Amino acid sequence: MNEVSERATVRTQDATARDSDAIGGTLKAVGYAAKHSFSHLKRFEFERERAKDNEIEIEVLFCGVCHSDIHQVKNEWSNTVYPCLPGHEVVGRVTRTGVAVSRHRVGDIVGVGCMIDSCGACAPCRAGDQNYCEGPNSWLATYNGPMIPAAKAPDHGNAYGRDNTFGGYSNILVVREDFALKIPAKLRPEVAAPILCAGVTTYSPMKHCGVKAGDRVGILGFGGLGDMAAKIAKALGATVTVFTRTPEKIQEAEKLGVAAVLESDDAALERLKSTFDFILSTVPQKHDLNPFIPLLKRDSTLCVVGALEPLEPVNNMLVAFHRQQIVGSLIGNLADTQEVLDFCATHDIGPDIELIDIDEINSAYKKVEGADVRFRYVINMASLQPPSV
Numbered sequence: 001m002n003e004v005s006e007r008a009t010v011r012t013q014d015a016t017a018r019d020s021d022a023i024g025g026t027l028k029a030v031g032y033a034a035k036h037s038f039s040h041l042k043r044f045e046f047e048r049e050r051a052k053d054n055e056i057e058i059e060v061l062f063c064g065v066c067h068s069d070i071h072q073v074k075n076e077w078s079n080t081v082y083p084c085l086p087g088h089e090v091v092g093r094v095t096r097t098g099v100a101v102s103r104h105r106v107g108d109i110v111g112v113g114c115m116i117d118s119c120g121a122c123a124p125c126r127a128g129d130q131n132y133c134e135g136p137n138s139w140l141a142t143y144n145g146p147m148i149p150a151a152k153a154p155d156h157g158n159a160y161g162r163d164n165t166f167g168g169y170s171n172i173l174v175v176r177e178d179f180a181l182k183i184p185a186k187l188r189p190e191v192a193a194p195i196l197c198a199g200v201t202t203y204s205p206m207k208h209c210g211v212k213a214g215d216r217v218g219i220l221g222f223g224g225l226g227d228m229a230a231k232i233a234k235a236l237g238a239t240v241t242v243f244t245r246t247p248e249k250i251q252e253a254e255k256l257g258v259a260a261v262l263e264s265d266d267a268a269l270e271r272l273k274s275t276f277d278f279i280l281s282t283v284p285q286k287h288d289l290n291p292f293i294p295l296l297k298r299d300s301t302l303c304v305v306g307a308l309e310p311l312e313p314v315n316n317m318l319v320a321f322h323r324q325q326i327v328g329s330l331i332g333n334l335a336d337t338q339e340v341l342d343f344c345a346t347h348d349i350g351p352d353i354e355l356i357d358i359d360e361i362n363s364a365y366k367k368v369e370g371a372d373v374r375f376r377y378v379i380n381m382a383s384l385q386p387p388s389v
């Protein structure tokens, strides 16, 4: 296209010059979006409102590819708002700050996870658990709009004033400053990106359930979430065992310094009875927890984070006899997200990632769906051509 040279000029502009792109309080933006449930992601131009007083504008540098993005694009949770522009593992550079912003400065490297707002008034919000917001529209997701859309809200209202939000597969993001996390200097920005969802999703329940040094922790599933879970549990000082259906992953787990067991190895499961203080299931679809319940010690917990759908029925005979708990957990609050970023920097851990260009996104989705890849794809947003002028 003949816009290429102009685009190249735009890309070299500094943050101040970028302000001149504003048109009536909006910024030209571009990303990759799906128009309906059976379409591929394609280049999509749109406008974002400029930062208000307490908001920051972020030039997106990297965005992780989460399994949720694929569920959402394909409307597998029956709640997708189109166009669907995914991405909630966003790391970027602050390019502009509203006048009331005090936490971040232009040039800072920041991260945005699954949420960009919450009601701030309900009991969970006041307790700092924005991810369990009980406001009329619950929390505002980084993409796909409020978790409770107007049609399902008690008074059919929308406290956030927007039905859809566009995520991090884009060149720029505008968010309230308190929903942007600080990326520690020790973490490479592209490695930090998946920690904003996969990292906190596994860290938060381990913290909440009190996993500590010396505990025995089991991890079900060894994909993107399982990889982070194993590394975090090990860094917490736990003795970790990964359970997988894939023989090749046994060696991969051992390379991380954790034990690994094939789910089909009945003799191994028998030997491990009543030995675990905590088990985290990261399996991303319907599965059977019953073979793993006997592995828990009395009064211990099995937490499910991977699957947001009905599971195989749990046999309460197994649960009741040793007063165990089967629980769920959803991402993590802002404080936990900052904590896990700092924790990963301190312990020098992070996801195994593979960088891709934005135009490889559709084939990356196929691989994630088909192969249960252990590494995380992260989009290098430098590969996205700026919006047409």
Ligand SMILES: [Zn+2]
Binding pocket: 066, 067, 068, 069, 088, 197, 198
């Ligand atoms: Zn995610």
Ligand SMILES: [Zn+2]
Binding pocket: 118, 119, 120, 121, 122, 123, 124, 125, 126, 132, 133, 134, 135
């Ligand atoms: Zn709330």
